[in-house]
């Protein structure tokens with residue numbers, strides 16, 4: 001990767017919790033304008049790495065190098081909307097916090113894209129889960145960020161809502177070129193969205209594979225030979241990680 005295009009670089013990161021080493025000598029780069037996914041099973045260190053990259057937690061050692069002091073925004077698993085402010089006020093609040101002028105035309109556009117234009121005056125608890133997550137998402141974009149950190153933003157949503165949110169993200173990203181760093185444990189999601197996927201495994205205390213996907217996002221289907229091959233490879237990696245379980249069969253039988 002050429003140095004000019006790198007937005008965020010993690011170099012030789014180490015992180016342990018008491019005697020549990022979660023990240024060991026980890027390197028990672030995120031290019032400007034790309035969607036980068038961290039993919040891995042539960043406990044593989046995704047959140048830990050993500051929090052270090054986002055500046056929300058300190059590594060024990062190593063460097064986090066940012067280019068040109070980028071503006072970060074965050075989207076969390078469950079929306080962190082302010083319940084006492086209506087939908088529009090949730091956006092104006094963060095815009096003000098980030099020192100932006102009242103960007104009404106940007107808000108209007110985002111509300112329209114998220115199909116929430118008729119709900120600007122609604123309070124978060126008057127919105128469905130999917131609508132709240134859409135609002136959470138456009139709130140992050142409302143601050144004109146350089147890099148958005150998304151921590152499994154679709155985790156508790158149904159399939160249709162997930163598909164709509166994915167679409168919303170790709171449309172906004174295509175128009176703005178904002179860099180996205182996304183955690184997911186869903187290989188299909190990663191393959192449909194990402195330019196670059198880092199696969200993590202607890203057994204290896206970090207990243208075990210990097211996959212780059214060249215195919216244009218809007219033309220991707222999981223049944224495309226290229227994506228399907230990646231999916232099979234990812235499944236293979238994950239099944240290798242649980243191969244010990246196969247050996248445990250006899251023991252399980254004996255003890256039950």
Ligand SMILES: Nc1ncnc2c1ncn2[C@@H]1O[C@H](COP(=O)(O)OP(=O)(O)OP(=O)(O)O)[C@@H](O)[C@H]1O
Nearest residue numbers: 017020022040041042043044045046047048049185
């Ligand atoms: N603050 C902490 N104190 C002690 N152990 C922690 C702490 N945070 C994370 N861990 C441990 O570090 C390991 C990695 O956790 P992490 O949350 O980064 O994984 P993850 O891949 O994000 O998992 P999930 O998909 O379940 O969120 C786990 O074994 C977890 O129990």
